[in-house]
Each structure stands twice: as structure tokens, then as C-alpha cells.
Amino acid sequence: MSDYIGVDGMGDVVSSPQIALCVMAGLASTYFLRHHVSRKAKQSQSVMRLKGNKETIPKLLSSEKIDAIINRKWKQVLEFIVFDDPSELSLPDKKGHTVLHHMCLFRAPIEIIQMVLWQRPELASQANADGELPLHWAVRLSAPNECIRSLLVANRDTATSFWDKEGHSPLSLFWDRHKNRYLDIYWEGKENLLALRAWKRLIMFFQPQEKDDSAPSPLHAAADSICPPALFPLLIQVYRDQLRVADETGRNPLHIACSDPVSNRSTDLRTKIQNLLKEDADAAQQMDKQGRTAFMIALEAGIAWNEGLKELFELTPYSSSVPDPVTWLPPFLLAATGASHRMKKAQERKRAMMLRNCSEKSLETVFRLLNANPSCIEVIR
Template identity: 25%
Template sequence: MAEEQGTSDELDALIEEQRWDSAFVRLLANPDEAKKSRIRATPFELLDLVASLYPDAITMPDRRCNDTPLHLVCRQSQTSSKRVKALLAHLKDPDGVLIRNRFGGTSLHSAANHNATIETFRELVRTNSRIVRVATREGVYAVATLWHAYVQTIQGHMCIAHALKGDNISSEHFARFWEKAKFLASEYFRRTTACPEEIDNRTRFVLHGLIQCNVDISFFKIALKIEPGLAITPNAQGSLPLHILVKDRPYRLKERQAIVAALQAYPRAALIANKAGYTPLLIAIGSKLPWENGLDCIANAALSMIQRRDPLTGLFPFLLAASNGGPMSVSTTYHLLSARPDLLRPRDTAETNFHVQSSSLYG
């Protein structure tokens, strides 16, 4: 088997080097090698020549899936970005990398779905940074595509399974994936209004980028297991990832898992208010987060925040919850009052009047 592989590699090398006469002679002497040859792409020099002579061909889609040549070479860049660089060098318009195929994917999606090198990702983003913010028709961003492609491999699936059980990850296979994931997530977030203007280390915002890209809950949890420090970085509005989780609620069916993971990584997040003065507890109540969906975890992690008033209305959290109405608000109000029943006893007349005025705003 090793000898067969060696002869096949030698034939492949002759073809790649365009030593056509030698390849012809070898095949005549060993015709079975033609069945074992693994050559899939045109020699680089020929590809580069065609691209330089006819740049419009780089963005010309095929009839089957509307894939451009750039989509195709990104799928063949597992070991080198040389071909991608060649096409990008001859690209007339940087917007050419934004062309989407029939499934709505850009060349960046193709690179992510086929385990391309990190250099390939960087070249595409360097050509047109807007590519990281392009989603497929199903709303899937490149970093989410990268995750799905990784967990579909046997090695990737096993690695993630062990990590979710609490085992340490030390494989180079995962390290390469994580490097690409951090790059895509941080580049995405850097181009949002929530990103601070002055960034000393853009990879600190990886978790913010992953949340905004609606990645799988397992991906979110893995990120926190690998780098818990990602949970302590606030965005331009002073909001930590925990604030964003309870405000946008991207994991409606599994948001308790996400909240628990964020609190385990950074328990003090429940005590921190953003620049507008809102703590995660107040934001969660305003977003009508059910008590059992993770609001209880936030309240238990920051019992002192149960007496902190809402900056806008001046209401205590239990009054804010009651003003939401509905069955869920009853449960939240009950549990908050059970934790601090003394909040129902005003300390003086002035505070009594304040409660009456605030409560009347909500009927």
C-alpha cells in the first residue's frame, strides 16, 4: 500500500510540475497509476495565467450552483492559500468576493465549510472586510458554517464531546479551528456599532461576535470553557456578554444553559451595570425572561441587586416584573419578593409616596 501511494505521489508531482513528457512515459510504463492519481486542480501557473488574461472569469458563476472560480479554489485550500491569493490579486472589483452562490454562501462560506487555511480567511477579509457580515439565505454566517463543518468531522465531534464533559482540549486539530473561529468572530464584531473605537486586542470580543452571529449553544459553551476571560469584556455600551444574552435572548430554547455558562465563567457579571445603569437582572426582567429560564440564576448570583431600582422608572425589580403582566410576571414577582419582603415596607412617608407614584405609571 505504501509503495502504491508513493508511485501515485510521484505521478502527481510530475503533473503539478507540468513535466508532461515524463508523466506520459511513466503512464505508458505503469498505466494503473492513472487510476490512483489524486490530482484535482489545474497547475498554479496556468490558473494564474488565465486569471491575468481574463479577470472577469474570476467572478463568473457556473450553471449548476452559481459558484464562481473563487468559491471553487476556496474549497481546495486546505493546505495553501496560494491559489486564492492569485485570483484575488487579479480581481477587478473587491465586491467580487461578496458574490453568493445558489445557497447564498460567499467564498468565505466555502472556505469555512471545507477547512481552508487561516491565511485563506485573512486574504478574503483583507480584500473586502464586509464579507464577514454576509449571511446565507438561512441567516448563517461564516463562523457558524465553520462550526458545523468542524463538528461533522469525526475528530472534531469527539473533541467537542470531550470538552463539553469537562476534559481539556490539546489537539492541534482543534487549535486550528479555534484560531479561525476567533478571527471570524472578532472581525465580525469589529465592524458593528457595539465595538469600542479603540481596540488593543480585538480577540477579547470573540464572545460578543459569536453571540451576534447566532452560533450554536454548544459553540458558545465551548468558547467559555476554552477562554473564560471572554466573559469579562464589555462592549461600547458597557454591556458584558451576560447583558447581551438576557437582552437579545438568542437561545430561547436553551437560554438557561447559556446564562449558567456565562455566570460560571464570570460570576461577578450579575453585579455589573452597563453605562446606562442597567444590571443583568433589570435587563432580564425588561426582556420578560421567565424565572426558570435563567432569571433565578442571575438573581441568586446578585441578591443585592434585588433592591436596585430601575434607572428610568425608579421601580424595584419586583415592581418592574409585576408591570410586565402575564403568568410569567407573577412567578418572577413572587420569587423576588420572597427574597426581599422588606421592600414592601417603606422606610418613610417620602418613600411611600414614591412607590405610589411609580406604581401608578403601570396601573
């Protein structure tokens, strides 16, 4: 009886070896079924993970486009500019270089560069991983004037308001290369400097448009730009006849320098305001079309007391009691409430970090104005 230990579903007696085989067969089928399901699940997860990675990996500039530029196959380059999706022109390569960087590096024909800028003008302001714009490359590689001019026309601020990781703007790169030559020739005579081809190339950074009568003079444009330290004093000497000339808004170079505390500081020993007043102190008496003097403009912009505001106040001492003709605020309140205007301009120029201390510096201005004329508080009661 020990050899018979069970009965199957049909009523037949089943021996222990037969039961063992049945149990093993059931376990094997269960194992293989579970293994198959687990393998399918892992494969499905891998596929989903791969799809997810493809969606998160950023698209890059294709190697075919880069190779066409490197090999100077300009007909092929022209075809992908005209027929491919325009958004693909904005794609960077692995190092952040755009198609415009490569075109400046391999000296693409000016017509092709202008066509890219016509479709994607924002590429002129797109930096690579090192903070370099296409204009940085064009200046370093001594690109033709028309190439540099086209990049500047797309965005003139790229000349002075964008810096690479080493702190160089395109203008400062160009100035550092030629400054000794400029200064040597200037001492020989201003006319020799103005006739110099390299000087005309420098002025192009401030006047990219040719034969544009509405464009500001180089001195007006430089007053509103962050210049290499020694450049602005030289421009004052070369363009002394422009010190009293007003632009279309009625502002002379002094007014313009008073409107931006960051560009005002971009000189060596004196600020731009102090340099301009040294050459022509009477310019402080001029008003723009809104009836504002340079002192009023400087108050709203947040010019610090020791960065030119003191000199403006000494030249126009009556300013502490004259309300601003635009906001009708007394001067001390104009200095205190100009923060919103300054931060708006900072965001436009991407210089918010450079203006962090303006609010603290305005406290000294408020104190000195109230100390000079305490009675102005009575006006607002």
C-alpha cells in the same frame, strides 16, 4: 341571350366565364394580401415576444469566466476582475454559485480572492441555491487560513448567522469536524489546547482580524453568536479569566449573552446565561457603561423567564423595583415594551422567524415582576 349576362365598365357585353375569372382573380389577390399581412403580424409578434423574453431572462455568470477559474488561468481571471464591469462579478451561474464560490472551490490565489472582496464585499454573504456561502465551501474544502480570514473580515456574521438548507453554519461545520479532538486535548491540559493549530483556526471565526487589540475576546464574541451546542461551555472553561472583563461598551460576556435571546438558546442543557451564572454568579451585579445590570439588558432583549431571567432575578431581587437607567421605565414595562427593540435587532440579524414567540413569553415575565412587587404600579400613576 343566356350566354351574355352582364356589361363591363366600358359598355361591352361580358360572358359568364369572363366574370368568373375576374371574381376568382379578385378573391385570390384578397387572400394573398390578407395572408401576407397576417404573416407579417405574426412575425412582428414573435420578434416582440423574443425581445421581451430577453429582457426578463436574468443575466448569468458567463461560461468564459467560469472556465478561466476551472482551468486556473489566473492571469485571465485577473483581467476580467480589473477590466470588466464590476457588477458582472455579482452574477450567479445557473445553480446560484457566484464567482467567489468557484474561486474557493478551485483554490484561487489569496490575492485574487481579496481583490474580488475589495470590489464586491457583499459576495461573502451571497448564498447559492442550497443556502451555502463561499465560506461554507472554504470550510468544507479546508481552504487556507488566509482565504477563510478574508471571507470573515468581509462579514463576520457569515460564520454563525447563515445556514445552509441542512441547517449548518460554517462554524458548526468546522466544529463538527474537530470537536472530539478538542475535548480530548482539553482534558490533557488547557495549554495544549491553546497551542493547537486547529484551535487557533477555530478562534479565527470569532477573531478574524490578527493583532487587533480592540477586538472582543473569543468568549465575548461567542456570547453574541449562535454557537454549536457544546462549544460555548468549552470556551467558558478555556477563557475563565474573561468572565469579568468588560469590552469597550462596559459589557462582560454575561451582559452580551443577555442581549440576544436566539444566541442565548444555542446550547444543550442550559442557556448561555445559565452557564455563565453557574461559573460566576457575581457577574450579575456588574453594570455596563449605561448603568444597566444583566437583568435590565435581558428584560429589554426579551429573554424568557425560564431561559436565565429567573436566575438573574434571584441574584438581584431588588431589580423589580429599580427603574431602567436608560428609559426610566419600571422593569415590568421594560419587558412589555421591548418588542420594537427586539424586532429591529431581529431584522438586522435576519432572525425574525426565530423571535416570533418573544412577545408571548414576555407576558410571563410581566406577570412575575408584578407579582413580586405590585407596588411598582403606583409609581406610574
